[in-house]
Amino acid sequence: MILLLVAMFAIMYFLMIRPQQKKMREDQEMRNQLAEGDRVLLTSGIFATIAHVGERQMIVELAPGLEVTILKGNVARKVTPEDEEFEFTDEVAPAVADEYDGVADALQPSDFLTEESRTTEATDPVTGEQVVEESVVEDDTSTYKPWDRTAGPSFEAPDETPRTEDNK
Template identity: 40%
Template sequence: MSGFLPMILILVVFLGLMSWTTRRSMKKQQNQRQELENSMTEGSRVMLTSGLYGTLTHVGEKQAIVELAPGAEVAVVKQAISKVVNPEEEEFSFADDQPSVGAEPEQAAIEGAEQPAIEASEEYQETGAQQAEKSAEYPSAGEK
């Protein structure tokens, strides 16, 4: 019985030490997260956990609205924001007053609609019967 006492004492000390270090690291992570959430203000540049960069436009209790591009806003949970980014850390910068990329192709599509559609040449047009003949030449794996 006296041989087990030192072993039990070592086990209790070891488990206590593990518990203390685990609680300490969890507390440290909570403090870091709290500091991050306190530094989130409207207008701050942030990086999401997916790697996307954006600007905070609104910050709520549980969610935030991030503008990824001019006019493109998404609502995310605060936990999806991995860090607040300093402008010096960003490799690329974009001006907010640039026109959105989607505006130009829409205008081109409207202008292209005025032109008549080009008819497909007769040699490329196939009838349903011709297509059926080709598919009969190459049966699928299930057909015999």
């Protein structure tokens, strides 16, 4: 009986555990050999180019100028040129360029003001009077840096005060 249990464990080890450990070791070696400029396929199915490599994280470029930080474990495999169906360049396709020709010329610097006073005129449906509303619009996204954030959501548990009949 004991010999049968040992034999079953040995079979399980050689058919399941050992191949899984070997695959994990190969994946780890592949991730350690990745370098800047390599094309990779992420576990999400997105192709990316490695911009910077750290010990546990990488910065990858998804599109020209669009970089994100990922964990090394999110790299599924290194991609060869034969794996990719499309070849991307930084140039705009002629059809797209013709469609948007002149759009940049039509934009004025005033379109991008960070603080602006806007006046809105409307007719009150009840009284029929002309109503004028003035509002100030502030746009602080030009100086936003997530790593410099000092105020933001708190991840602390809310204060547990017993609920009374009035605030249920």
